[in-house]
Amino acid sequence: MELCDVEILLVLGRTLFSAKDSLDFSLLRELNLMTTKPFLYVFNSDESVLTDEDRKAELKAAVAPADAVFLDAKV
Structure with a gap:
Protein backbone atom coordinates (compact mmCIF):
# COMPACT_ATOMS: atom_id res chain seq x y z
CA MET A 1 0.00 0.00 0.00
CA GLU A 2 1.29 3.44 -0.91
CA LEU A 3 1.20 6.62 1.13
CA CYS A 4 -1.64 7.99 -1.01
CA ASP A 5 -3.68 4.85 -0.15
CA VAL A 6 -3.12 5.56 3.55
CA GLU A 7 -4.38 9.10 3.06
CA ILE A 8 -7.50 7.82 1.28
CA LEU A 9 -8.28 5.45 4.17
CA LEU A 10 -7.94 8.27 6.69
CA VAL A 11 -10.08 10.65 4.63
CA LEU A 12 -12.78 7.96 4.47
CA GLY A 13 -12.73 7.80 8.26
CA ARG A 14 -11.25 4.30 8.48
CA THR A 15 -8.49 3.37 10.87
CA LEU A 16 -5.24 2.04 9.50
CA PHE A 17 -5.58 -0.89 11.89
CA SER A 18 -8.72 -1.94 9.98
CA ALA A 19 -6.55 -2.36 6.88
CA LYS A 20 -3.67 -4.07 8.70
CA ASP A 21 -3.62 -6.99 6.27
CA SER A 22 -2.87 -4.74 3.31
CA LEU A 23 -0.51 -2.23 4.99
CA ASP A 24 3.21 -2.34 5.58
CA PHE A 25 3.29 -1.24 9.21
CA SER A 26 7.08 -1.03 9.23
CA LEU A 27 6.77 2.16 7.19
CA LEU A 28 4.15 3.66 9.52
CA ARG A 29 5.45 2.53 12.91
CA GLU A 30 7.78 5.50 13.41
CA LEU A 31 4.86 7.91 12.95
CA ASN A 32 3.09 6.50 16.06
CA LEU A 33 -0.33 7.14 14.56
CA MET A 34 -3.28 6.36 16.84
CA THR A 35 -5.14 4.84 13.90
CA THR A 36 -2.56 2.05 13.59
CA LYS A 37 -3.29 0.87 17.13
CA PRO A 38 -5.96 -1.74 17.91
Whole structure:
Protein backbone atom coordinates (compact mmCIF):
# COMPACT_ATOMS: atom_id res chain seq x y z
CA MET A 1 0.00 0.00 0.00
CA GLU A 2 1.29 3.44 -0.91
CA LEU A 3 1.20 6.62 1.13
CA CYS A 4 -1.64 7.99 -1.01
CA ASP A 5 -3.68 4.85 -0.15
CA VAL A 6 -3.12 5.56 3.55
CA GLU A 7 -4.38 9.10 3.06
CA ILE A 8 -7.50 7.82 1.28
CA LEU A 9 -8.28 5.45 4.17
CA LEU A 10 -7.94 8.27 6.69
CA VAL A 11 -10.08 10.65 4.63
CA LEU A 12 -12.78 7.96 4.47
CA GLY A 13 -12.73 7.80 8.26
CA ARG A 14 -11.25 4.30 8.48
CA THR A 15 -8.49 3.37 10.87
CA LEU A 16 -5.24 2.04 9.50
CA PHE A 17 -5.58 -0.89 11.89
CA SER A 18 -8.72 -1.94 9.98
CA ALA A 19 -6.55 -2.36 6.88
CA LYS A 20 -3.67 -4.07 8.70
CA ASP A 21 -3.62 -6.99 6.27
CA SER A 22 -2.87 -4.74 3.31
CA LEU A 23 -0.51 -2.23 4.99
CA ASP A 24 3.21 -2.34 5.58
CA PHE A 25 3.29 -1.24 9.21
CA SER A 26 7.08 -1.03 9.23
CA LEU A 27 6.77 2.16 7.19
CA LEU A 28 4.15 3.66 9.52
CA ARG A 29 5.45 2.53 12.91
CA GLU A 30 7.78 5.50 13.41
CA LEU A 31 4.86 7.91 12.95
CA ASN A 32 3.09 6.50 16.06
CA LEU A 33 -0.33 7.14 14.56
CA MET A 34 -3.28 6.36 16.84
CA THR A 35 -5.14 4.84 13.90
CA THR A 36 -2.56 2.05 13.59
CA LYS A 37 -3.29 0.87 17.13
CA PRO A 38 -5.96 -1.74 17.91
CA PHE A 39 -9.20 -0.46 19.41
CA LEU A 40 -11.39 -1.99 22.09
CA TYR A 41 -14.98 -0.81 22.42
CA VAL A 42 -16.66 -1.34 25.78
CA PHE A 43 -20.44 -1.22 25.80
CA ASN A 44 -21.85 -0.47 29.25
CA SER A 45 -25.33 -1.88 28.71
CA ASP A 46 -28.28 -2.92 30.75
CA GLU A 47 -29.39 -6.52 31.05
CA SER A 48 -31.76 -6.26 28.08
CA VAL A 49 -28.81 -5.71 25.72
CA LEU A 50 -26.60 -8.26 27.45
CA THR A 51 -29.18 -11.00 26.86
CA ASP A 52 -30.05 -9.95 23.29
CA GLU A 53 -27.56 -11.74 21.01
CA ASP A 54 -28.92 -10.03 17.88
CA ARG A 55 -28.39 -6.56 19.38
CA LYS A 56 -24.88 -7.49 20.54
CA ALA A 57 -24.05 -8.79 17.05
CA GLU A 58 -25.33 -5.53 15.56
CA LEU A 59 -23.14 -3.46 17.90
CA LYS A 60 -20.10 -5.67 17.25
CA ALA A 61 -20.59 -5.25 13.50
CA ALA A 62 -20.77 -1.47 13.93
CA VAL A 63 -17.26 -1.36 15.43
CA ALA A 64 -15.64 -4.19 13.43
CA PRO A 65 -12.82 -5.03 12.99
CA ALA A 66 -12.23 -3.74 16.53
CA ASP A 67 -13.02 -5.95 19.50
CA ALA A 68 -16.13 -5.34 21.58
CA VAL A 69 -16.84 -6.11 25.23
CA PHE A 70 -20.27 -5.92 26.86
CA LEU A 71 -20.80 -5.32 30.55
CA ASP A 72 -23.31 -3.94 33.02
CA ALA A 73 -21.37 -1.67 35.37
CA LYS A 74 -23.90 -0.04 37.63
CA VAL A 75 -22.65 2.87 39.65
